[in-house]
Amino acid sequence: MATSKLHVAMYPWFAFGHFIPFLHLSNKLAQRGLKVSYLLPKGALPKLQQLNHHPHLVQFFPLVIPHVDGLPPGAETASDVPFPLHDLLISAMDKTKDQVETILGNLKPDIVFFDFGRWIPSLTRRLGSMSIYYSVVNACSMAFSMVPAKGLTLETTLDEQIQPPPGYPSTTVIIKRDEAPHIVLVNDPPRAASFCLRLTAILKESDAIALRTCNEIEGPFCDYIAQQYSKPVLLTGPVLPETSATQLEEKWDKWLNKFEAGSVAYCAFGSQITLQKEQFQEIILGFELSGSPFLVALTPPHGYSTIEEALPEGFKERVGDRGWVHGGWVPQTLILEHPSVGCFVSHCGFGSMWESLVSDCQIVLIPFLPDQVMGARLMVQELKVAIEVERGVDWIIGKESLSKSINLVMDKESELGNSVRNNHVKFKSIFSSKDWQDEKIGTFVQDLQFILESGK
Template sequence: MATQHERQRQQPLHILFFPFFAPGHLLPAADVAAVFAARGARCTILTTPVNAGIIRPAVDRANDGGSGTVDIALMPFPDVGLPPGVENYMALTTLQVDCRAKFMRAVQLVREPFSRFLANNRPVDVVVSDSFFSWSADAAAEHGVPRLVFTGTSVFARSCNESMLRSNPFETTTANEGDPETLVSLPGLPHRVELRRSQVMDPGKQPGAWAFYQSNNAADQRSFGEDMAGSGANINADVDKDCCLRWLDTKPAGSVVYVSFGTATRFSPAELREISRGLDLSGNNFVWAISAGESTEWMPEGFAELTANVGDSRGFIIRGWAPQTLILNHPALGGFMTHCGWNSVLEAVSAGVPMVTWPRYADQFYNEKLVVEVLKVGVSVGARDYYASAMENHEVIGGEVIAESIMALMGNNEQGDAIQKKTRELGGWLGARSRRAGLHTALSDG
């Protein structure tokens, strides 16, 4: 007769995934859970009802494959005074600043349902929780469960952020302290990485954000192991992806630039107007994914006709969630203007699509350094300001500059040709590695 220890060992490993409430965190976590489930683990994703709807398509595909099971466990989203249904960071882009503070308060309050789940669903062998849930390291330890960190960002950006938090180069960069053009060096990295003061988080000006990242990093250090077509979510059922793909089918190979800045990035009307001018001036075909609730008052005269979303129009506008991996892997794609979120960078490189980089906050300026200076698969639009808040006003990049960056990437010129060639080589190398490993990675950005 088997002993209790032997019976326990016969049970599959139970992994609890607890991703942050944003598409760029939820979807990669669901994909990782599917990989573990396919290898025999019992995987549960703990989230709220609205966020469950975001990952449901990915989970259903994993379960339909028959090689493993991923379960979704529901918990209530805390009542912090947000409008009904606002349970995801993506929904905050059109709301007031105080709503973001309420949302982050809710992020702290979900500790209680998280702990209750661990208490009522034994055994959980390991927790894989988002770095933004810094309290989860202690909460998991209280139940004797090891916690692994899910960061959803690149090792390069992670290293840059670690260097920032450990050394605080602002304390050692005393020359021209008030000059946003002063270069800040990040020590301890194999490559020389320098950014302007305006491109990185200043702990003196953003003490709250600095403390947030320090708290996350400290919790991560205490954690265990600190170290295509069907992809994405059905977040906006109104998006007619077939219409977009049919429009792309009418365009010559490599002629279209795709513009998307993720689900949490917000531009002022003046910035949107300059982006539209830049797309017009570039002369290229384009697909532009913008917020579903964005007004059209910023559109310059004639731009609506330019983006009629018909075969002979130069532009196609998608409002809301875009089928990004399908677009990037379409033969008509020649370039991608991106905020440099890590999921977007991964998808672009995997598809062999070079980038026009326009970082705004978080790890994005670090990712730009990797794309433009280390991998050499992109052109910078010249963004200089770190946005600590979506409501901040910064220098507006002109349409002429935007058009110039697009043409440098997409045009028949020495720089563009070299970047295109390098991107194809890197994309082919990644594809070969994935095929040899028997894995298919399909990540979608927030």
């Protein structure tokens, strides 16, 4: 494997959904001989050290996160604060500028990968380094939300609202731009506009853009982003971590082994999604109604400290050992690899999207956030490897809808189920190939060297 002498730094947004993809990329680059300096909040370090597979090349530089009025004491990451306070966490991130400047000034890396640090491009120019915006969300979301042609402004969001289409919540904001509407699924339109404006400005200032995707599934979107920003767009591929040699913990393995191959439906929505009790219970009842054995890993709904106290009345007695609802972390990759698991009900977060594509499971999607909605459209309408659960009034997922979707893809006689299964097999054969993934990273490193030498 060809090696490189490049030295790069990583400065991701203070959320584990960003820390981990940045660290996966760091490991892949270290495999190619690159030296990586990774800047992150001090409190996040213990949870990430075990994921550093090349400690001789990937070095962590912990940051002390300044306090911002309104944040809980000691808050350092998005996991420490509710979503409405993320703006304050961005302010705390901005206050690390002096620390970051001191560290980067001493290290003098060739390239700094970043996403939310809006002052990074001006800092790297002073230091003689290159700044590359690294996106951990799908390219289609960026193409629809964060390009200059969309003309997104605070005034646009407030003044040009129209009625949302059927099935979308009343808080949906639709902004007519070009030929296609721009859809933002949020409760606070001004906040969404401000967020998109910040990222669009950052993208304009960066020297290049790196996307965690590939031409095979998002080529047209990547080309559109490159055209909009008139700068290099480099593709890393999925940057999937190496298959862990760790065995599935006995409690999971023993329970899953009770069921036939491909019969268990597994569900997880990531750490950012916390449901209201009504929606939580409808989803749990949907799994019960499906008749399949199931493992559901969700955070307790709003207002509850444990999963058990939020379960529907009589649920445990009716389901018995056929279902397991878990309120903590689960080893998702190992669970998806278990022979008994045949269906993955996912929120279509970008990491989960890739994990579903390289699994053998049928894929059922329930997106919540804007990038997840776009990812679901990609999986369902473009790749045709999944189905999306139909929503009812107020965007609620009903138990009947969820049960119907699970049974549809699990039924071996279902025409739609077989169609998405066959399409999934074709893509999995490409994406799960180690040679293919290595080739993507190798090309990415070559592209990095080229843009550095060309001075772009």
